[in-house]
Each structure stands twice: as C-alpha cells, then as structure tokens.
Amino acid sequence: MEQFIKNLPKAELHLHIEGSFEPELMFKIAERNQVKIPFSSVEDLRNAYQFSKLQDFLDIYYAGANVLQTRQDFYDLTWAYLQKAHENKILHTEIFFDPQTHTSRGVPFQLVIEGIIDALNNGRKEFGVSSKLIMSFLRHLSEESAFETLNEALPYRDKIVAVGLDSSEKGNPPEKFERVFDKARELGFLTVAHAGEEGPSEYVWGALHDLNVSRIDHGNRSLEDNDLVALLSDEQVPLTICPLSNLKLQVVKDMGEHPLKLMLDKGLKVTVNSDDPAYFGGYVNENYLAVTKALQLNKDHLYRLARNSFESAFLLPEEKQRYLAILDAYFHNSNRKLSS
Ligand SMILES: Nc1ncnc2[nH]cnc12
Numbered sequence: 001m002e003q004f005i006k007n008l009p010k011a012e013l014h015l016h017i018e019g020s021f022e023p024e025l026m027f028k029i030a031e032r033n034q035v036k037i038p039f040s041s042v043e044d045l046r047n048a049y050q051f052s053k054l055q056d057f058l059d060i061y062y063a064g065a066n067v068l069q070t071r072q073d074f075y076d077l078t079w080a081y082l083q084k085a086h087e088n089k090i091l092h093t094e095i096f097f098d099p100q101t102h103t104s105r106g107v108p109f110q111l112v113i114e115g116i117i118d119a120l121n122n123g124r125k126e127f128g129v130s131s132k133l134i135m136s137f138l139r140h141l142s143e144e145s146a147f148e149t150l151n152e153a154l155p156y157r158d159k160i161v162a163v164g165l166d167s168s169e170k171g172n173p174p175e176k177f178e179r180v181f182d183k184a185r186e187l188g189f190l191t192v193a194h195a196g197e198e199g200p201s202e203y204v205w206g207a208l209h210d211l212n213v214s215r216i217d218h219g220n221r222s223l224e225d226n227d228l229v230a231l232l233s234d235e236q237v238p239l240t241i242c243p244l245s246n247l248k249l250q251v252v253k254d255m256g257e258h259p260l261k262l263m264l265d266k267g268l269k270v271t272v273n274s275d276d277p278a279y280f281g282g283y284v285n286e287n288y289l290a291v292t293k294a295l296q297l298n299k300d301h302l303y304r305l306a307r308n309s310f311e312s313a314f315l316l317p318e319e320k321q322r323y324l325a326i327l328d329a330y331f332h333n334s335n336r337k338l339s340s
C-alpha cells in the first residue's frame with residue numbers, strides 16, 4: 001500500500017508555504033540574514049514542536065517565519081516544498097501564503113509574492129508541477145488590515161486564484177471578513193476559508209453563507225450538524241482534510257478516531273493534504289499513509305481521495321480531465337498487476 005500511495009498521482013489543496021519551512025532551511029536562512037533563532041540546534045527546534053492546540057502551533061509558526069526577509073528566502077522556501085511535492089507525486093498544488101505575516105514586519109508584499117512565483121514557475125518548468133496561489137488573510141487581525149492586503153494584491157490579480165482565511169479560529173468568525181470577501185469576489189477572486197477545525201460548525205455555515213466559499217479548509221466539526229453534512233454532501237463542497245495536522249493539534253486524540261472514513265461514507269467530498277508539513281511530521285504521502293493504516297483504507301478509498309483532489313482543484317475542466325486520465329491509467333494499471 002505504501003508503494004501505491006507513493007506513486008499515486010494527486011493534487012494538494014491545503015498547504016501553507018510558511019508551514020513547509022523545515023528547521024534545516026530555517027537555520028541556513030537565519031545565518032544568511034544574521035537573525036538569531038532562540039534554539040541551539042535543529043533537534044532542539046524540532047523538539048519544541050509539541051502542541052496541545054492550534055494557538056501553540058501558531059505562536060511558533062509566526063516566530064519561524066520572522067527569519068524570512070528577502071526574495072531569495074521566499075524562493076528557497078517555495079522551491080524546497082516543490083521538490084517535496086514532486087517526490088510525493090503531486091501533479092498540481094494550490095499554495096497558501098500569509099502576506100500579513102511578512103508585511104507586518106516591514107517585508108514588502110512584492111518581494112514575498114515574486115519570490116514565491118519565481119519558484120512556482122521553475123517547478124512548472126523542471127518538474128511539470130502546476131500550481132495556483134491562494135492569499136490568506138490572518139483572521140486574528142482586523143478587517144481593515146485584510147482590506148489593505150487585498151489592495152496590495154491588486155497588481156498581482158492574475159497570479160492569485162483565490163483568497164482564504166486562516167490563523168486563530170475561535171473568536172474570529174467568518175462574518176468578521178464578509179465585506180472583504182465580498183470585495184474580493186467582486187474583483188474576481190475565488191474564496192476558501194478555514195472553518196470547523198477548532199471552531200464550531202456554525203463557522204462552517206458562516207464560511208458558506210457569508211463568504212461564499214468554494215471549499216472548506218478542514219471542516220472536521222461539520223459532523224456535529226446533520227443538516228450541514230446533508231448540505232455539504234448534496235452540494236459536494238470539497239473539504240481539505242489534514243490528518244497529521246489534526247493529530248498534532250489535538251483536533252483528534254488518536255488517528256484511529258479520525259473522521260475521514262466516516263466523511264467518505266457520508267458522501268462528503270474529502271481530500272487529503274499536509275497543511276504545515278514541516279511542523280506536523282509529514283508531507284502529503286505520510287498523511288495518506290497515516291489514515292490508510294489507522295482507518296484500514298483500501299485502494300478504492302485512496303483512488304477516491306486522489307480523484308477528489310483533482311476534481312476540487314481550481315483548474316479548468318480540460319486540465320482536470322487530463323489529470324484524471326493520468327490517475328485512471330495509474331489505478332487500472334495497478335489493478336491489472338494485482339490480478340496477473
Ligand atoms: N492549521 C491551521 N489552521 C489555521 N491557521 C493556520 N495557519 C497555518 N496552518 C493553520
């Protein structure tokens with residue numbers, strides 16, 4: 001099964017580029033920029049990655065991002081992820097970036113996005129990995145700050161497919177950003193939002209109704225509301241599920257209790273993603289493998305998850321068809337080998 005997952009063609013739809021910042025690269029860039037990290041070694045830093053809730057992680061994640069200062073830094077960060085993506089048989093990836101994490105420290109928006117875009121272009125050229133960029137607003141900050149960020153993005157309108165919403169969920173409901181999301185949609189951006197990770201199922205309703213999202217990031221707590229489950233299933237709203245993230249942030253206590261299989265059984269459009277792989281112990285294949293082992297998933301489940309990932313991507317219908325044909329060929333070939 002490990003081999004089947006390793007070579008399974010897939011898309012990744014929930015990946016924070018700042019969350020792919022591996023300690024080794026963090027130390028290298030810190031040295032280059034002459035910034036001090038309050039840890040004596042890579043191991044020391046990794047040992048600090050013990051979280052009991054989302055906020056524990058966010059505190060260390062924002063501290064780590066402080067090291068990033070130049071266009072080259074953002075290039076190196078994104079390039080390192082794309083190499084992992086290619087190794088994980090990701091054919092298409094949709095990457096979140098959090099501009100406010102950087103602009104609030106005086107790092108210009110332009111330098112952040114241009115470093116990322118350079119690497120994405122190179123990933124397309126070197127690996128054939130296609131990509132989209134999603135600009136995420138930090139929900140613990142104000143509506144005004146989100147509007148400022150949206151304005152800064154305007155020169156890059158054609159490079160950003162969607163806006164998203166992340167950071168501290170509890171106490172920062174989707175409706176806080178209703179007007180910014182209205183404006184973003186008016187400007188032609190698609191919308192997504194983190195909802196129902198730690199926050200209640202009401203936030204998933206809010207993301208759907210107030211922010212008009214095309215996908216829900218996480219959405220685990222949707223299961224607490226049967227009417228919501230019915231709507232998500234009827235409308236086939238994609239959920240970008242992140243199993244290792246859920247375990248590390250104690251959204252689930254044990255992988256055996258992860259609701260992913262239940263969600264599939266309820267007809268929800270579930271995808272598997274890595275969220276912040278440098279902090280949560282694995283890239284997308286490790287996420288597939290962890291749920292496969294803990295929930296006894298079979299190849300049909302895995303095919304369904306990979307299929308959902310392409311179907312839920314912000315790609316043109318003909319691009320999706322091309323990827324789905326690659327996936328189908330892989331799946332049929334692997335079944336043929338099995339029966340011969
Ligand atoms: N899992 C997560 N939830 C909310 N905000 C995030 N930012 C990065 N990862 C996140």
Ligand SMILES: [Zn+2]
Pocket residue numbers: 014016166194217275
């Ligand atoms: Zn996330």
